[in-house]
Amino acid sequence: MELTRPVFFVGFMGAGKTSVARRLARTCGVASVDMDTYIERREGKKVKEIFAEGGEEGFRAIETDVLRELGAKPDPLLISCGGGVVVTPANHDVFREAGFVVYLEVTADEAASRISDTSTRPLFQNLEAARARCEERLPLYEAVANVRVSTAGKSVPAIAREVQRILEKEGILCPQQR
């Protein structure tokens, strides 16, 4: 199948953005890129190290650069963003211009139960702070979303199938034209 526009996955840490985009890419035969993985390869450093060296500000600047680059690829991609992509106002323009945004909903508590090793996520160090951060970001996720998908109690394959049906209905995921 092929995409007519880039599709961005947003939502809090642990929502399943990386897993669902990867699963959908495999089952539909389309290309996907995970922004954090892409950033780590480009910078030659782990996300954790980028935060330690340049702070959140340094990470956000790289993130915006990469979002613009991936969103402008001639062959549209499934792009799993990092959970904080919505905190940078300029990123909202990238979403609006060309893309379709799938918001995967999760609570901080459910996310915490899914993430076994929070050491890779510098902004998910304690549950209290994560709950507050999640709540603070909710209106931002809602503002950029073209569609919301609840992930509570659902498996990754089930969520990927749900997203697939939405993208097909919207004419974003189509049978290959050539």
Ligand SMILES: Nc1ncnc2c1ncn2[C@@H]1O[C@H](COP(=O)(O)OP(=O)(O)O)[C@@H](O)[C@H]1O
């Ligand atoms: N729907 C789900 N149900 C159970 N575990 C999940 C689900 N989605 C993701 N996970 C698990 O949660 C962790 C974080 O998932 P990930 O895809 O990295 O989320 P994100 O990219 O949104 O932070 C992984 O260990 C993954 O296997």
Ligand SMILES: O=C(O)C1=C[C@@H](OP(=O)(O)O)[C@@H](O)[C@H](O)C1
């Ligand atoms: O929510 C955030 O601010 C972040 C989420 C992470 O990605 P995931 O949402 O894929 O865990 C990663 O980009 C970085 O640690 C910052």
Ligand SMILES: [Mg+2]
């Ligand atoms: Mg991820």
